[in-house]
Amino acid sequence: MPTAISMRNVVKTFGPTRALDGLDLEVATGEVHGYLGPNGSGKSVTIRTLLGLLRHDSGEARLLGGDPWRDAVALHRRLAYVPGDVSLWPNLSGGEIIDYFGRLRGDLDRPKRDELIERFELDPRKKAGTYSKGNRQKVALVLALASNAELLLLDEPTAGLDPLMETVFQDCISAVAAEGRTVMLSSHILAEVEKLCDRVTIIRNGRAVQSGSLDDMRTTTRTAITVSTDRPVDGLEVLEGVHSVRTEGAALRFEVDSHALGRVLNHLTAFGIRSLVSQPPTLEELFLREYGDDLAASEAAGTS
Amino acid sequence: MTSLVDSRPKRRSQPRPLAGFGSLLRFMMRRDRVRAPAWIASVVGLVAASAASIVGLYETPSQLQEYADIAQADAAFKAFAGPGYGLDDPTLGAVMMNEVLVYSFVGVALMCIFLTVRHTRAEEETDRAELVRAAGVGRLSTLAAACVWVAIINVVVAIGLTLSLLAFGLTATGTLAYSAATCAVGMVFIGVAAVAAQVASSARAATASAGTTLAACFLLRAVGDLGTSWLTWLSPLGWAQSIRAFADERWWVLVLLGLAAAGSVAGAFVLSMRRDLGAGFFKQRPGPAVGSPRLASPLALAARLQRTSLISWTIGLAIIGAFFGIVTDEAEKMLESEAIAEFFAQAGAGTPTELFLATVVLMTALTASGYTVSTVLRLRTEELAVRAEPVLATPVSRRRWLLSYLTVSAVGTIVVMVVTGLAVGLGSAAQLGTTADILPVLGATLAMVPALLVLAAVTVALVGWSPRWAQLAWAGVAISAVVGLLAETLKLPDWLRNVSPFEHVPPLPAADFEWLPLVLLVLVAIGLTFVGLGAMNRRDIG
Ligand SMILES: Nc1ncnc2c1ncn2[C@@H]1O[C@H](COP(=O)(O)OP(=O)(O)O)[C@@H](O)[C@H]1O
Ligand SMILES: [Mg+2]
Numbered sequence: 063m064p065t066a067i068s069m070r071n072v073v074k075t076f077g078p079t080r081a082l083d084g085l086d087l088e089v090a091t092g093e094v095h096g097y098l099g100p101n102g103s104g105k106s107v108t109i110r111t112l113l114g115l116l117r118h119d120s121g122e123a124r125l126l127g128g129d130p131w132r133d134a135v136a137l138h139r140r141l142a143y144v145p146g147d148v149s150l151w152p153n154l155s156g157g158e159i160i161d162y163f164g165r166l167r168g169d170l171d172r173p174k175r176d177e178l179i180e181r182f183e184l185d186p187r188k189k190a191g192t193y194s195k196g197n198r199q200k201v202a203l204v205l206a207l208a209s210n211a212e213l214l215l216l217d218e219p220t221a222g223l224d225p226l227m228e229t230v231f232q233d234c235i236s237a238v239a240a241e242g243r244t245v246m247l248s249s250h251i252l253a254e255v256e257k258l259c260d261r262v263t264i265i266r267n268g269r270a271v272q273s274g275s276l277d278d279m280r281t282t283t284r285t286a287i288t289v290s291t292d293r294p295v296d297g298l299e300v301l302e303g304v305h306s307v308r309t310e311g312a313a314l315r316f317e318v319d320s321h322a323l324g325r326v327l328n329h330l331t332a333f334g335i336r337s338l339v340s341q342p343p344t345l346e347e348l349f350l351r352e353y354g355d356d357l358a359a360s361e362a363a364g365t366s
Numbered sequence: 367m368t369s370l371v372d373s374r375p376k377r378r379s380q381p382r383p384l385a386g387f388g389s390l391l392r393f394m395m396r397r398d399r400v401r402a403p404a405w406i407a408s409v410v411g412l413v414a415a416s417a418a419s420i421v422g423l424y425e426t427p428s429q430l431q432e433y434a435d436i437a438q439a440d441a442a443f444k445a446f447a448g449p450g451y452g453l454d455d456p457t458l459g460a461v462m463m464n465e466v467l468v469y470s471f472v473g474v475a476l477m478c479i480f481l482t483v484r485h486t487r488a489e490e491e492t493d494r495a496e497l498v499r500a501a502g503v504g505r506l507s508t509l510a511a512a513c514v515w516v517a518i519i520n521v522v523v524a525i526g527l528t529l530s531l532l533a534f535g536l537t538a539t540g541t542l543a544y545s546a547a548t549c550a551v552g553m554v555f556i557g558v559a560a561v562a563a564q565v566a567s568s569a570r571a572a573t574a575s576a577g578t579t580l581a582a583c584f585l586l587r588a589v590g591d592l593g594t595s596w597l598t599w600l601s602p603l604g605w606a607q608s609i610r611a612f613a614d615e616r617w618w619v620l621v622l623l624g625l626a627a628a629g630s631v632a633g634a635f636v637l638s639m640r641r642d643l644g645a646g647f648f649k650q651r652p653g654p655a656v657g658s659p660r661l662a663s664p665l666a667l668a669a670r671l672q673r674t675s676l677i678s679w680t681i682g683l684a685i686i687g688a689f690f691g692i693v694t695d696e697a698e699k700m701l702e703s704e705a706i707a708e709f710f711a712q713a714g715a716g717t718p719t720e721l722f723l724a725t726v727v728l729m730t731a732l733t734a735s736g737y738t739v740s741t742v743l744r745l746r747t748e749e750l751a752v753r754a755e756p757v758l759a760t761p762v763s764r765r766r767w768l769l770s771y772l773t774v775s776a777v778g779t780i781v782v783m784v785v786t787g788l789a790v791g792l793g794s795a796a797q798l799g800t801t802a803d804i805l806p807v808l809g810a811t812l813a814m815v816p817a818l819l820v821l822a823a824v825t826v827a828l829v830g831w832s833p834r835w836a837q838l839a840w841a842g843v844a845i846s847a848v849v850g851l852l853a854e855t856l857k858l859p860d861w862l863r864n865v866s867p868f869e870h871v872p873p874l875p876a877a878d879f880e881w882l883p884l885v886l887l888v889l890v891a892i893g894l895t896f897v898g899l900g901a902m903n904r905r906d907i908g
Binding site: 110113115116117134135136138139141143145147148149150151152153154155157158159160161162163164165166167168185186187188189191202 | 491568652653654655656657658659661662663664667670671751752753755756757758759760761762763904905906907908
């Protein structure tokens with residue numbers, strides 16, 4: 063079976079809101095697919111439609127060869143889901159909740175569960191009501207990762223995790239990918255998706271605006287650099303791929319196309335780097351740069 | 367850029383214990399800008415409405431005397447209204463107190479409990495509380511601001527009560543004693559709720575234990591007023607009655623109430639110094655690290671989550687049932703009053719004892735409908751709290767999920783009604799010295815189950831069809847209660863009476879048993895359940 067998920071021209075409205083507005087999405091079996099978009103772009107609605115929790119108005123959606131709405135119960139045996147905002151029963155312990163879901167799914171793998179609880183440093187005896195947001199997220203991750211599901215649907219799973227736990231999460235996803243299982247990872251953090259995903263779909267206002275391999279995308283990505291050097295830098299503006307250079311106090315700020323990064327760093331070394339901070343553009347910035355015109359046009363068209 | 371931020375550790379001193387009190391108080395006022403006026407209007411409005419009807423009913427001294435004679439001879443009246451101070455030489459004020467005093471206490475106490483827990487323990491369960499405390503708010507500020515704010519509302523209610531009774535032309539002294547007593551009860555229950563908020567393991571548990579304290583206070587004074595008068599003095603509600611508004615006021619009792627209020631609030635402050643934010647005073651015991659193999663289906667989880675609720679409802683209704691059972695022998699006396707005879711006649715035709723028992727069974731069933739409906743409404747709570755979604759993303763069908771709560775509601779309803787029936791029967795057996803009523807009463811409570819199932823199924827249908835309006839299920843409970851208790855008084859039209867499923871249950875033991883209406887009620891319940899299931903399968907979750 064070549065595709066795990068395919069959506070064609072899917073529309074989902076809530077009253078006047080068009081949460082999905084002709085969405086096209088293709089996730090191949092065995093890949094880790096990044097699903098990127100700013101807040102409110104329709105990522106969660108997409109995933110909840112795929113889970114058969116929401117019924118789309120029109121278009122075609124297929125999941126693991128079935129219909130996500132009609133075949134929901136049968137399909138759910140083969141997938142695991144981590145919601146974006148995890149809410150648990152406050153009077154049950156974390157361990158009880160993990161095992162409850164394991165038994166509902168019918169594939170509770172105890173050694174794997176225990177190992178994951180240890181790796182995520184989760185105290186399974188604590189009542190869920192006393193868990194922080196991060197710990198609730200860990201419960202959902204453990205119960206999804208402990209399953210043998212062939213497809214993992216993860217909705218912003220690392221919101222609330224500290225950086226150490228994020229590393230553990232990334233290792234786990236790499237292991238899942240190595241087993242040939244499929245992962246759909248929704249996120250609004252470009253860096254996380256860059257580390258894990260083979261292919262990426264970017265969604266905005268309920269429509270896929272770009273889809274492809276990360277390498278393709280990288281060429282369109284710019285990194286923001288803040289650097290201070292021993293001697294004043296010159297000749298930076300004229301380098302190919304460098305944009306918007308400006309000085310801020312003792313520091314110099316500019317943006318650089320990713321493919322030109324190596325060359326620019328070489329250039330800077332000559333002036334004695336004292337400190338350097340690089341920050342990939344936020345998705346929002348990327349959108350504004352890449353799609354700002356389209357958006358303005360489509361919004362103008364929508365209002366007229 | 368983080369690297370540009372000065373990251374030297376700042377030494378932050380512990381804020382003063384009451385730092386931020388003023389802004390917290392303003393924040394609470396803002397949050398309650400609808401809720402506080404609603405509480406004030408309901409409490410004052412209900413009392414004013416009762417006062418208006420009493421003023422209309424008892425216009426002449428002989429009417430007042432007639433009321434006093436009935437009330438003084440009647441145990442059930444005493445249990446609900448108090449010992450009847452001032453009824454020896456009845457004035458309008460004394461009669462008014464007999465009718466509204468205890469209900470004012472209960473209303474104000476409930477208001478203070480709900481609002482105090484809302485601003486203390488319930489607030490701690492939001493993520494906001496940690497932010498608030500991190501923002502340099504003192505350790506005691508939240509509790510202090512909550513107590514002050516609820517006390518302000520309480521005083522406004524007291525002023526409202528004073529003005530409305532004065533408007534009906536009652537004497538100033540008696541009116542002041544009445545509103546001071548009511549206000550003092552409110553203050554005591556601010557303290558009780560504040561202590562509960564420190565001790566209990568969650569906001570729900572805090573509300574429940576403060577509410578239980580109120581119920582215990584009510585029962586203590588009820589039993590005390592029936593004769594064992596020292597019990598009355600164990601209950602703050604009993605003290606507040608003993609101010610004897612409109613009957614030779616004893617103002618010194620207010621000191622007792624003031625001390626109780628101050629003591630409980632002080633206790634809450636001491637407790638709050640010794641516990642962590644979000645934790646009860648008694649450390650919540652850790653749960654098991656692994657789940658029980660029995661916790662493997664939505665039904666098992668629903669049963670587990672509703673366990674405490676079922677136990678509380680069962681115990682509560684059993685106590686009420688046993689109490690009514692014990693006063694069965696008063697039935698004959700009560701029926702001498704025309705108004706009361708009319709009320710009981712709603713139940714049907716039979717001996718006074720049968721009529722009384724039929725009415726008791728109906729009242730317990732109406733109360734039990736609170737359990738029946740609230741359990742099914744947990745479906746909506748689960749959905750709104752986004753806990754339904756992950757369950758429905760496993761191989762659990764919507765039908766199975768929905769039926770799990772309906773099953774717990776139905777089975778729990780049967781348990782509650784059986785235990786209540788036994789309690790009423792045993793109570794009356796103990797008093798009358800005969801066991802003859804036990805089985806008929808049990809049969810009567812069981813005959814109420816189909817009507818309760820209809821209410822459960824109405825709730826299922828609402829949850830399926832129009833989840834936003836699911837809380838309308840309570841309208842079914844309210845209509846049933848009004849029809850069941852006030853149909854004659856309000857001269858309700860037949861079509862409205864027929865809306866209540868309880869109207870179709872034969873009023874056992876004051877009538878003959880009939881299968882047909884019960885079978886029809888069950889069929890209606892099944893039909894409505896299918897409607898709800900069908901709609902549930904077609905709609906969005908969330
Ligand atoms: N149940 C709902 N009712 C109404 N509007 C909704 C509902 N769920 C999502 N939306 C709207 O759909 C849009 C997409 O939301 P969502 O998928 O949650 O975004 P995100 O990409 O942040 O996950 C938002 O405008 C949101 O307000
Ligand atoms: Mg989302």
